[in-house]
Amino acid sequence: MKYKHSITLFLLLFSVQLFGQQKIAEISKKELRKSRPTYINIGMGFSYSYFRDFATSPLIYHGLPVTLSLSRLKFDKKRESIFGVNYSIGSYSTLLAENNTSSIANTFALNYTQLYQILEQPTEKWNFKIGGTFNSITNVRINGEFQNNALGLESISTIFVSAKISRDLSRTELKEKKLIFFNYQLKPKKRILSYQLNLAVMNNTLRNGYIYNDQAAITNEFAIFDNYVFKVFSGYRINSSLNYNIYLKNCNAMRISYIWDAYKTGGDLDKFEMASHNLQFSLLFNTK
Secondary structure, rough: HHHHHHHHHHHHHHHHHHHHHHHHHHHHHHHHHOOOOEEEEEEEEEEEEEEEEOOOOEEEEEEEEHHHHEEEEEEOOEEEEEEEEEEEEEEEEEHHHHHHOOOEEEEOOOOOOOEEEEOOOOOOOOOEEEEEEEEEEEEEEOOOOHHHHEEEEEEEEEEEEEEEEEEEOOHHHEEEEEEOOEEEEOOOOEEEEEEEEHHHHEHHHEEOOOOOOOOOOHHOOOOOOOOOOOOOOOOEEEEEEEEEEEEOOOOOEEEEEEEEEEEOOOOOOOOEEEEEEEEEEEEEEHHH
């Protein structure tokens, strides 16, 4: 009888302990989420971009658009999440003296990323994360030379598999240097260099047919998405970003980024292609 009571007491104590451990684990995860550094990222940059729209012309248009970005970053070594929007505007031309036409292009983008640390890191200096990214981009192009087809509009939404590698380049000790007759000091500073690669696993497009975006001039009915078709697994996209973060004493940071993006839609005669190289400077404001 005493033996049965002992077993019952043991199981009860074990259940209480297990429940307590689960509660502690849940509290720890919640505290970890709350303590994870959060930043508001405001950026501005310049791009060298080019596109070709076979639906209207086989010519390649080149431009130097201005890019603005706003995003919310929440990250530490274990996990990283990013939600942001981008906007760019610029004038593109064919760079051909005998047939020089121009196009004004506005680009709107929405981005969401989730990354998680993988395996055990070889050293504290290195960090590897994998995860996924969703990005949706919409181009609004106006080229008066094409008359009825002056307005070009396409939307590309992509699901990526993402991989990121980071290297801590922080200076942890005060260093004294000498340059000819001048002595100077290099103070401790936190710096992180990272590279992220996004490879599309699902690329979708929303685009009209071969020519004539709309026929409002004939029917007197403005239908911007007339004859548009949404296609799943259409075309392909790949992009990457190289970021260099310099942290300040007030817990904010500066970021210098090189962002490359390239994509194309499906189809043959009506295919659209675009690529951009963007150099961007950002300020990261710590909200915690």
